[in-house]
Amino acid sequence: MRRGRTARRVASLVSLGFFIVLTACAQNAPQDTFHNLGGPVARKELNLSTPVFLVAAIIFFLVEGALVYATIRFRARSDRDVPVQVHGNRVLEVTWTLIPAVILAAIAVPTIGTIFSLASTPSGPNVVRVDLTARQWWWEYKYPDLGVVTANEMHIPLGKNVAIKLRSVDVIHSFWVPRLAGKQDVIPGRTNDLYFSADKAGTYLGQCAEFCALSHANMRLRVIAEPQAKFDAWVQQQKADAIAPTGGDAAHGMDLLLKNQCIFCHTIRGTQAAGKVGPDLTHVAGRMTFAGATFDFTTDNLIKWVSDAPAMKPGAKMGRGLADYHLTPDDVRAIVAYLESLK
Amino acid sequence: MDAAIETRPGVFKRPTATTGAWSWFSTVDHKKIGILYGATAILFFVVGGIEALLIRLQLAKPDGNVLSPSAYNQAFTMHGITMIFLVVMPLGAAFANYLLPLMIGARDVAFPRLNAFSYWVFALAGIFIYSSFFLGGAPNGGWFGYAPLSTKAFSPGHNMDFYALGLLILGVASTASAVNLLVTVVNMRAPGMSLMRMPVFVWMVFVVQFLLVFALPVLTVGLIQLIFDRLMGTNFFNATKGGDPLLWQHLFWLFGHPEVYILILPAMGIVSEVLPTFSRKPLFGYPVVVFSGIAIGFMGWGVWAHHMFATGLGPVANSAFAVSTMFIAVPTGVKVFNWTATMWGGSLRLKTPMLFSIGFVTMFIIGGLSGVTHAVVPSDYQQTDTYYIVAHFHYVLFGGAMFGLFSGVYYWWPKVFGKLLNERVGKLHFWLMLIGFNLTFAPFHILGLQGMVRRTYTYPKGRGWDGWNFVSTVGAFVIALSLLVFFYNVIVTRRRGAVAGNDPWDARTIEWTTSSPPPEYNFAEIPVIHSVDDFWHRKYVEDKEGRLVRVPSGGADEEEHDRGSGVTDGHGDDHHAIHMPSPSYFPLLAAIGMPIFAYGLIYSRILIAAGALIMLTGLYGWALEPGSE
Ligand SMILES: [Cu+2]
Ligand SMILES: [Cu+2]
Numbered sequence: 028m029r030r031g032r033t034a035r036r037v038a039s040l041v042s043l044g045f046f047i048v049l050t051a052c053a054q055n056a057p058q059d060t061f062h063n064l065g066g067p068v069a070r071k072e073l074n075l076s077t078p079v080f081l082v083a084a085i086i087f088f089l090v091e092g093a094l095v096y097a098t099i100r101f102r103a104r105s106d107r108d109v110p111v112q113v114h115g116n117r118v119l120e121v122t123w124t125l126i127p128a129v130i131l132a133a134i135a136v137p138t139i140g141t142i143f144s145l146a147s148t149p150s151g152p153n154v155v156r157v158d159l160t161a162r163q164w165w166w167e168y169k170y171p172d173l174g175v176v177t178a179n180e181m182h183i184p185l186g187k188n189v190a191i192k193l194r195s196v197d198v199i200h201s202f203w204v205p206r207l208a209g210k211q212d213v214i215p216g217r218t219n220d221l222y223f224s225a226d227k228a229g230t231y232l233g234q235c236a237e238f239c240a241l242s243h244a245n246m247r248l249r250v251i252a253e254p255q256a257k258f259d260a261w262v263q264q265q266k267a268d269a270i271a272p273t274g275g276d277a278a279h280g281m282d283l284l285l286k287n288q289c290i291f292c293h294t295i296r297g298t299q300a301a302g303k304v305g306p307d308l309t310h311v312a313g314r315m316t317f318a319g320a321t322f323d324f325t326t327d328n329l330i331k332w333v334s335d336a337p338a339m340k341p342g343a344k345m346g347r348g349l350a351d352y353h354l355t356p357d358d359v360r361a362i363v364a365y366l367e368s369l370k
Numbered sequence: 371m372d373a374a375i376e377t378r379p380g381v382f383k384r385p386t387a388t389t390g391a392w393s394w395f396s397t398v399d400h401k402k403i404g405i406l407y408g409a410t411a412i413l414f415f416v417v418g419g420i421e422a423l424l425i426r427l428q429l430a431k432p433d434g435n436v437l438s439p440s441a442y443n444q445a446f447t448m449h450g451i452t453m454i455f456l457v458v459m460p461l462g463a464a465f466a467n468y469l470l471p472l473m474i475g476a477r478d479v480a481f482p483r484l485n486a487f488s489y490w491v492f493a494l495a496g497i498f499i500y501s502s503f504f505l506g507g508a509p510n511g512g513w514f515g516y517a518p519l520s521t522k523a524f525s526p527g528h529n530m531d532f533y534a535l536g537l538l539i540l541g542v543a544s545t546a547s548a549v550n551l552l553v554t555v556v557n558m559r560a561p562g563m564s565l566m567r568m569p570v571f572v573w574m575v576f577v578v579q580f581l582l583v584f585a586l587p588v589l590t591v592g593l594i595q596l597i598f599d600r601l602m603g604t605n606f607f608n609a610t611k612g613g614d615p616l617l618w619q620h621l622f623w624l625f626g627h628p629e630v631y632i633l634i635l636p637a638m639g640i641v642s643e644v645l646p647t648f649s650r651k652p653l654f655g656y657p658v659v660v661f662s663g664i665a666i667g668f669m670g671w672g673v674w675a676h677h678m679f680a681t682g683l684g685p686v687a688n689s690a691f692a693v694s695t696m697f698i699a700v701p702t703g704v705k706v707f708n709w710t711a712t713m714w715g716g717s718l719r720l721k722t723p724m725l726f727s728i729g730f731v732t733m734f735i736i737g738g739l740s741g742v743t744h745a746v747v748p749s750d751y752q753q754t755d756t757y758y759i760v761a762h763f764h765y766v767l768f769g770g771a772m773f774g775l776f777s778g779v780y781y782w783w784p785k786v787f788g789k790l791l792n793e794r795v796g797k798l799h800f801w802l803m804l805i806g807f808n809l810t811f812a813p814f815h816i817l818g819l820q821g822m823v824r825r826t827y828t829y830p831k832g833r834g835w836d837g838w839n840f841v842s843t844v845g846a847f848v849i850a851l852s853l854l855v856f857f858y859n860v861i862v863t864r865r866r867g868a869v870a871g872n873d874p875w876d877a878r879t880i881e882w883t884t885s886s887p888p889p890e891y892n893f894a895e896i897p898v899i900h901s902v903d904d905f906w907h908r909k910y911v912e913d914k915e916g917r918l919v920r921v922p923s924g925g926a927d928e929e930e931h932d933r934g935s936g937v938t939d940g941h942g943d944d945h946h947a948i949h950m951p952s953p954s955y956f957p958l959l960a961a962i963g964m965p966i967f968a969y970g971l972i973y974s975r976i977l978i979a980a981g982a983l984i985m986l987t988g989l990y991g992w993a994l995e996p997g998s999e
Contacts, residue, residue, distance in 0.1 A: 209751020
């Protein structure tokens with residue numbers, strides 16, 4: 028009787044567990060590797076994972092089931108119980124060596140197939156090429172065929188393969204947009220390749236996946252997949268130089284920025300700012316976020332950032348506007364007004 | 371206490387005391403050294419556990435601010451270093467040291483003073499690494515110390531100097547101990563104990579020592595290159611000068627994967643002793659379990675690049691390492707099946723050691739299966755560096771190794787201390803730990819698959835990770851509670867635990883023939899071994915149907931009495947024929963030189979000279995003094 032009750036209790040616990048897991052997976056998780064995938068590369072990876080997980084789950088239930096069953100079924104009734112002494116069984120042992128080997132061989136075949144199919148980077152005129160540079164703690168994207176340079180937010184046209192060359196100038200990073208493709212490490216001294224494409228429009232979140240010190244957590248990124256026409260418009264806009272504001276706070280901010288150290292690190296095409304250390308700011312106001320796609324591009328955030336960047340993002344290479352560059356709060360506001368004008 | 375003061379060393383006077391607080395500093399008794407290893411490891415377990423709790427507090431909710439980013443990086447790095455090098459490895463060493471001579475019928479290890487040296491080097495290396503907290507900051511580049519982040523250009527403080535030098539010193543300790551135990555197993559087995567009559571625990575420890583001897587040099591090469599890069603301006607890992615950051619990864623994981631088996635095999639050995647004892651059945655397929663352990667040891671050398679699938683090794687290398695990684699699951703699976711078959715049809719006594727062993731197998735299955743999913747390379751592109759991996763190796767190293775080691779703690783505690791740990795409290799410990807463990811680490815699978823990246827000090831709202839992170843933090847505190855229960859058990863047992871007697875579990879191997887705790891010389895008479903599970907076969911024979919029949923006379927009980935009467939007071943002096951090695955301070959002295967030398971490399975040449983001098987003095991004195999007098 029007691030055993031029956033225990034079994035029922037275990038069964039209800041297990042089903043409760045499943046319920047919790049299922050509801051958890053259903054909630055909104057924008058970096059989920061299992062749901063709402065946006066392109067064929069991530070889907071290929073998932074199509075391989077799913078059956079493997081299923082096989083693993085079946086083995087899990089069989090083996091754990093046998094173990095739990097044995098634990099309950101063969102409990103000693105008394106201290107004097109004497110079981111039959113079995114020392115082994117060749118046939119059984121050979122069987123349970125071979126069966127896993129066969130299952131694993133069956134998994135190995137499609138695994139190797141997918142490895143090779145993912146390894147052949149597509150090329151040709153229809154491929155969008157991107158040169159990616161990872162730095163502590165942001166990403167720079169150059170489109171060599173389109174003459175576009177931008178940071179953290181990568182725009183791609185729907186349905187086209189994007190072939191990325193990944194390089195790092197400092198430590199190892201790893202580029203990851205879960206719903207589009209698995210990771211590719213970015214290693215100093217090497218050039219790695221990654222490609223993917225998106226067939227669903229939208230903004231895909233990602234982040235650096237290899238520990239890269241203080242602001243590893245703040246090295247995020249976005250991929251914006253949009254229809255070809257919208258992408259072309261974006262490219263045209265990005266290729267243009269920055270337009271100088273004609274008056275007001277923004278014009279004053281431009282003066283301040285160009286007089287200050289900002290120009291040694293940042294590029295704003297159309298001005299004398301041509302630094303190569305920080306992100307290109309020519310069209311910074313066209314982005315949703317800044318500083319490694321970590322903060323929303325809002326006036327408040329920008330004021331905080333220009334005033335004291337390392338306070339917002341630990342280890343940030345940019346100095347503190349107030350303390351290091353001796354800006355007044357009004358100066359900061361003016362500079363932010365200028366940044367917001369850089370559409 | 372008086373005795374301790376009397377025997378305090380003059381510079382030239384050899385210590386003689388085998389009891390009292392001071393004797394612990396000069397002991398060469400493998401049992402005392404085993405206890406020292408165990409106690410030190412448990413201490414570090416508490417420290418590493420506190421680091422884990424801080425990490426979990428920081429991640430309990432999005433945008434947490436319990437720790438600063440810099441403190442968080444030190445916490446997760448030190449948590450890894452501590453749990454791997456200062457907890458699980460030395461706990462394995464504790465069991466190996468204490469039990470190996472007892473289980474093979476020897477009086478001590480082959481080189482007792484080298485054994486003391488190993489312990490002191492390990493303990494001082496742990497202190498050396500932890501001293502960094504007071505000297506500007508602990509290692510903060512991950513236990514894997516990836517270059518070039520770990521080089522001077524990107525880690526300018528001394529943090530990673532402590533990492534590299536600390537691990538180098540620990541490597542000395544492990545290598546010395548490995549050589550010692552290898553020679554012990556090869557040369558010091560009791561008459562009749564052929565290799566295939568050794569307990570599986572001895573076998574697994576034996577395999578581990580081979581792994582250590584071959585794996586540590588690989589790590590040492592990498593660490594020395596790192597030290598050269600950091601302190602002498604070489605460019606092994608500096609890509610801008612033609613060095614290769616991936617070289618570090620190859621060296622580190624060529625050590626790092628065998629290291630996984632160094633951590634898990636002793637626990638597998640423990641489980642292979644506990645399951646038969648509490649099932650009252652022999653281990654199912656002893657030779658297969660032994661050979662699968664050896665196979666794991668061999669295959670472990672050919673899988674390291676599965677840690678590097680995303681580095682861009684190319685499809686050929688990735689395929690090869692995918693296949694090798696998949697097939698290492700075969701011998702591992704065989705072990706699980708044989709353990710299950712051992713229990714099958716047995717008469718299971720679900721005492722605490724048994725519960726922890728069953729816990730080991732159930733949790734290890736989960737870790738093993740998730741391990742196979744990493745071998746599916748394209749799937750691993752998504753999973754690597756996420757919490758899914760963190761879940762996997764905690765199921766292997768906590769659900770696996772730590773549960774196995776706790777099984778060993780409960781199983782051999784009565785042998786070591788003469789008293790049985792309390793069963794009811796022990797069971798509470800087990801269930802709390804099992805529940806806490808799963809609450810903490812099962813959610814990591816989901817978090818990883820939902821894209822949560824490892825080693826980040828924070829995460830934003832809106833990623834769908836909040837709930838499971840909170841659950842995990844709750845679980846971590848349940849684990850902490852279970853450990854408090856364990857410590858309570860230790861105290862209660864010390865005060866009023868049941869006296870164990872020689873053989874409280876009706877066990878199978880010969881360490882249970884001697885008194886609890888065993889005398890300094892282990893066995894009054896060296897036993898002669900006739901079979902696997904020799905002690906069991908002295909107590910029971912099998913009839914024609916394989917049924918057990920207790921040996922009616924001349925069996926265990928009487929034998930225990932015979933032996934017990936002569937030896938229970940535990941002083942070698944009573945047995946004039948048995949000469950045990952004498953205590954010595956020189957291993958400790960030689961060991962003290964090493965961290966001082968290492969401080970010297972960081973801070974000043976004078977300390978280098980002082981450390982070298984102390985080390986040489988210790989080795990010189992050691993070489994000149996006789997092993998026993
Ligand atoms: Cu990074
Ligand atoms: Cu590995």
